[in-house]
Each structure stands twice: as C-alpha cells, then as structure tokens.
Amino acid sequence: MKPQYVGILLNSSAYLGIPEGSTGTESIPCYEEAAADLGLIPCFFRITDIALDTRTVLAWTPGHSGYVQTTVPLPKVIHNRSILQRPTHKKIIEHLITSGIYVFNAYNRYGKDLVHHMLAEQPETLSLLPHTAPARPSSIALMLKKHRDVIVKPCSGSVGLGIMRLQRGRQHDRFTYSTSSPSAAAWRSAPARHGRLPALLRRRISRQPFLVQERIPLARYGGNPYDIRITVQRGAQGTWEVTGMFARTTPQGTFVSNIAQGGIPLPIEGVLRDSFPAIPACQLVERLEHFGLRIAAALSRHMLYAADFGIDAGLTSDGRLFFIECNGRDQRYGFQKAGMTEVWKETYRKPMAFARYLLKHRAWPEDDFR
Structure with missing residues (x-):
C-alpha cells in the first residue's frame, strides 16, 4: 500500500x-x-x-x-x-x-477592513462589531467626539504593530502609539491638542489604509484589561469546532494584548471566575464558543477553503461580546505559553484530522460553498 x-x-x-x-x-x-x-x-x-x-x-x-x-x-x-x-x-x-x-487555508491573509465588511453585511454578526470606519482625519475626529476613546489600526499587519489610541480628556487628548519594535517597551504616550490630530497619526494614515474603531471597554483581570483568543478549526467531521480558548491580559503601559507585545496568555476559566464571580464560568465559555462558531461560519461564506481561525473576542465588564479581529493563520503557541499543552497539541491534530476527512470524502464540506 x-x-x-x-x-x-x-x-x-x-x-x-x-x-x-x-x-x-x-x-x-x-x-x-x-x-x-x-x-x-x-x-x-x-x-x-x-x-x-x-x-x-x-x-x-x-x-x-x-x-x-x-x-x-x-x-x-x-x-x-x-x-x-x-x-x-x-x-x-x-x-x-x-x-x-x-x-x-489556501488564502489566509485578509485585510481587517475586508473582514469587517464580510461580517457587517451579515445580520447574525453585524451586532457583534464595534463602531468602525475607514481612518481619515474627519472620521477620527467624529469617532473621538462620540466615543471619547478610539483605536486606529492598520488594515494589514500583525502582532499589534502600527496600532494607535486616542483618548479624549478635559484639557487635552492622550495619544498612545508604538514604535516599530514589537515589545511592551516600545510604547509611548503623549498629550495631543483638542481638534488637531498628532502628526505621527496623520502621517501613518496617509501612507496606508487604517481603520478607526471605538475602543471596547474590556473586562479586567488583576487590574489589567484582557481579550480572548478563540481557536476554531475544521476537524474529523469537516465541520467547524472550537478547539480551545485562552485570555490575554495587556501589559502595563499598553492597550494591546498580543503576546509579541508582552501580552500574557492565561487559561480562560480562572480569568472568567475572577472577573465575573456571579456567573458560572462554564456559561461564559459556552457563550464564547457559540460566538466563535458564528464568526467562523460567517467568514467561511466568503473565505473559501478556510479551515483555521484565531478569533479575538472582547468581553466587557457588563457581559457584552464584540469581535476584535481574526487571524487566518493562528499561531497556536499561546496555548503552550498558557500551560494548556493538550489543547496546544489539539490545534495540530485538528488540521491532520481534516486532511484525513478530505482524503476520505474527496470533497470540500458543503458549508464552504453556501
């Protein structure tokens, strides 16, 4: 044989x-x-x-x-x-x-603007999106006036590089930005005049496409905001399955949770129990799983041949869920760093099981072509 x-x-x-x-x-x-x-x-x-x-x-x-x-x-x-x-x-x-x-996973690089558009045109995921617009001086000013705290991020790129934050204050705005180095030490914060965008921000958005987005008021753990990485993959049955999830806390002085920028990955259950003591952690995990599956199903209607998503979710202190962004080439090592070794290994088993499914059925799962 x-x-x-x-x-x-x-x-x-x-x-x-x-x-x-x-x-x-x-x-x-x-x-x-x-x-x-x-x-x-x-x-x-x-x-x-x-x-x-x-x-x-x-x-x-x-x-x-x-x-x-x-x-x-x-x-x-x-x-x-x-x-x-x-x-x-x-x-x-x-x-x-x-x-x-x-x-x-033939095509695994999609701009954040395109992903947002894919989800915004589907009723079942539109409500999961924070207020978002193409980043122009006028749109940033309007969003800052409305939300008082906005994120400006490049449509392409990863590990949090190029992302910026503007916060409205009484006397002046607060501008937080990163240099080119992917580390927590590379972050800077400076005051900015009301009604005038910082020169660095204007320069960056003039050179490549950016999005401006309301900042989600994330729940906190140990005093630091956190988001949640949900890994959704196709497995032995060809269908979308949640392989696992972990929380990522933001380091001091930053507002991003990327591990390359100093974010700390942690097992999700303990984080949820600490920040939502009145709600059973298993209920919140179930909600997060359903959230991840909804996002994966919606994106796969547009992203043919997709089988692996790393979905970042924002959970607010009052229990609302928001989509932050999605990675079509999930790095997986966050599970290992969080001490979740078996889940980390499962992120490798799932693709091999899906490969076996394709060899057996000689056909893509039907939901890929809805």
Missing part, C-alpha cells in the same frame, strides 16, 4: 530550520505525532519546492534518525501554513486547486 502523504506548506524560515529543529512557532513533532495517529505521513515543503510539470515536490519527511529530504508525489491534500504574497505563488495555489489538489 502506498504511503498517504499530507502536505504542510511552510514559510522558508520554518522550512530551513527543520534539520536543526529550529522552526519558530511551528511544532514539527506535533504535526508528525498527529499525522501518525491518523495513518498519514507529513511532508514539509515551500511553494518553490513544487514541480507542477512532474506533480512532485522536494520535501522533508520523517526518517529513522530525523528528517530526510526526498522527492515525493504531490500530496492530494495540503495544509497551508505559509504567507503567500507573490502573484506567481498565488497562481501555483490556484493551479493546484483547479487540478484537484485540496489546499486548505
């Missing part, structure tokens, strides 16, 4: 680190363990390793004493973990899909 390969498409940095076991946030052993449990052999490669003419790929595969580089038939199912920005690379993905290869 021929071995059944499952392809895992990586960025060059992770791919090149496989021989030494230096793959950043990608856990190659977790993929290997999950695939082996399902009778699959993982093969790791870059987009440039694919030979369309021979339908083969040069890949790292598990050997007796580590990984070996070998040429294997192009897997019938590929789990994309790379960021593909070049048009030539996107054309290769399109060719694979049209030729019958199942590439899930």
